[in-house]
Amino acid sequence: MNVPEELRYTSDHEWAKSEDGRLRVGITDFAQDALGDVVFVELPAPGSTVEKGGPLGEVESTKSVSQIYAPVSGTIVEVNASLTDAPEQVNAEPYGAGWLVVIDPSDSSELDALLDATAYRATTE
Amino acid sequence: MSLRTSPLSSAHEALGARLVDFGGWEMPLSYPSGTVAEHLACRRSAAVFDVSHLGTVRVEGPGSFEVLQGELSNDLRKIAPGRAQYTHLLNDEGGVLDDIIVWWVSDDRFDVMPNASNTDRVVSRIGGTDVTTERAVIAVQGPGAREIVARVSEEAARVPHFGVSGFDFGGVPCLVAGTGYAGEDGVECAVPVDAAVSLWQAILDAGATPAGLGARDTLRLEAGLPLHGHELAPDITPLEAGLGWVVGWNKEAFTGRQALDIIRQRGGPARRLAGLLTDQRRPPREGDPVLAEGRTVGSVTSGNYSPVLERGIALAFVPSSTPNGETVEIDLRGQPTAAEVVKPPFHRMHPSSGAARP
Numbered sequence: 001m002n003v004p005e006e007l008r009y010t011s012d013h014e015w016a017k018s019e020d021g022r023l024r025v026g027i028t029d030f031a032q033d034a035l036g037d038v039v040f041v042e043l044p045a046p047g048s049t050v051e052k053g054g055p056l057g058e059v060e061s062t063k064s065v066s067q068i069y070a071p072v073s074g075t076i077v078e079v080n081a082s083l084t085d086a087p088e089q090v091n092a093e094p095y096g097a098g099w100l101v102v103i104d105p106s107d108s109s110e111l112d113a114l115l116d117a118t119a120y121r122a123t124t125e
Numbered sequence: 126m127s128l129r130t131s132p133l134s135s136a137h138e139a140l141g142a143r144l145v146d147f148g149g150w151e152m153p154l155s156y157p158s159g160t161v162a163e164h165l166a167c168r169r170s171a172a173v174f175d176v177s178h179l180g181t182v183r184v185e186g187p188g189s190f191e192v193l194q195g196e197l198s199n200d201l202r203k204i205a206p207g208r209a210q211y212t213h214l215l216n217d218e219g220g221v222l223d224d225i226i227v228w229w230v231s232d233d234r235f236d237v238m239p240n241a242s243n244t245d246r247v248v249s250r251i252g253g254t255d256v257t258t259e260r261a262v263i264a265v266q267g268p269g270a271r272e273i274v275a276r277v278s279e280e281a282a283r284v285p286h287f288g289v290s291g292f293d294f295g296g297v298p299c300l301v302a303g304t305g306y307a308g309e310d311g312v313e314c315a316v317p318v319d320a321a322v323s324l325w326q327a328i329l330d331a332g333a334t335p336a337g338l339g340a341r342d343t344l345r346l347e348a349g350l351p352l353h354g355h356e357l358a359p360d361i362t363p364l365e366a367g368l369g370w371v372v373g374w375n376k377e378a379f380t381g382r383q384a385l386d387i388i389r390q391r392g393g394p395a396r397r398l399a400g401l402l403t404d405q406r407r408p409p410r411e412g413d414p415v416l417a418e419g420r421t422v423g424s425v426t427s428g429n430y431s432p433v434l435e436r437g438i439a440l441a442f443v444p445s446s447t448p449n450g451e452t453v454e455i456d457l458r459g460q461p462t463a464a465e466v467v468k469p470p471f472h473r474m475h476p477s478s479g480a481a482r483p
């Protein structure tokens with residue numbers, strides 16, 4: 001299972017990557033593997049606000065529906081529109097082309113509460 | 126209760142299968158290629174499935190025909206030794222206790238194949254011997270299935286559609302039927318457990334893609350085939366499920382007959398099983414309400430993403446008065462989604478137009 005060292009994580013299997021104060025978010029390799037083939041992704045509209053730990057969207061596979069939770073509070077500034085027609089990118093490249101959204105955090109201190117790679121790996125063992 | 130395992134479980138583990146509990150059996154859900162790829166392999170060439178969890182109840186000896194003819198809904202006089210038949214075991218109310226394939230192996234021998242979790246229920250009604258643990262059942266399905274099976278056994282590949290015959294696999298006598306659950310041509314082989322892994326491996330080596338229960342379910346849904354516990358159940362009659370042809374109306378008597386006669390005399394059932402075709406990818410799920418003009422008129426019994434059509438499809442009970450072609454809504458977890466009422470199978474429909482081929 002791939003858990004990149006440079007990312008931060010939630011115990012709900014989202015990853016977050018700091019990019020100039022903004023946060024790119026996706027689901028982890030562990031999560032995509034557990035879900036199986038992703039066939040549909042629902043994401044919030046750009047400009048909408050999300051609460052830390054609140055619903056961010058849904059990822060659906062052939063076998064189940066999985067709720068995605070926001071790792072931090074903030075405003076959605078970008079969504080991965082290519083997932084509409086190619087949600088399988090979440091399986092193929094969960095940390096790359098399968099990213100979900102970019103959040104502009106409203107409280108940057110919330111980032112400190114996220115897990116590092118070692119702590120996240122421990123939650124999956 | 127510990128899970129029962131297939132004679133092929135070591136082969137599944139070697140392939141990296143994800144295993145799940147299905148009807149008390151630990152069976153492969155998918156292999157590393159994933160459900161969608163396995164599904165498409167079956168539609169485009171051939172997939173191989175371990176379906177050893179199906180039961181095999183052997184009914185043999187004088188009087189076997191009469192027992193099955195009296196207990197099962199379909200009419201065995203429509204077929205003959207060397208043929209297979211889809212049939213139901215009904216309760217007194219005409220509800221479906223199980224749906225079954227009967228392999229009429231020879232004059233006085235029938236291999237009755239119930240669903241895994243209904244095997245005991247079937248044995249209690251028809252008798253016979255549960256020989257499930259003595260064999261594995263390997264299904265090879267898809268347009269290329271027979272070509273692949275012919276590389277292993279030309280004898281097996283020649284079995285007619287819904288035929289049953291014996292074949293020899295390296296000196297081991299096996300059975301094969303031209304049956305399946307994918308909406309494709311194909312065969313199902315019953316092989317003694319000691320030879321099961323060799324036959325499985327030979328079929329893989331011949332070019333079939335291993336596919337799990339995940340693909341088996343999306344394939345049968347696209348093909349519009351019912352799954353017991355979903356489209357069929359003790360409180361659902363074959364008439365509601367659109368399977369009146371499974372009822373042997375010309376037989377004298379069988380359990381459930383009277384109830385079905387009464388339903389027919391009253392103008393047929395109030396609800397019917399229909400296909401629902403959406404125009405977007407989000408999978409409908411079992412239990413999602415179906416609405417017409419804002420009122421709930423039914424609910425989804427099975428739903429998923431169709432890998433062939435690349436959109437959500439479902440089976441659902443709707444009022445019998447709802448015609449094909451009508452637009453209804455499925456409440457997809459709070460999102461009303463338009464769906465066209467269609468006659469399955471879905472997989473022969475055009476992905477572009479959404480309508481069935483003329």
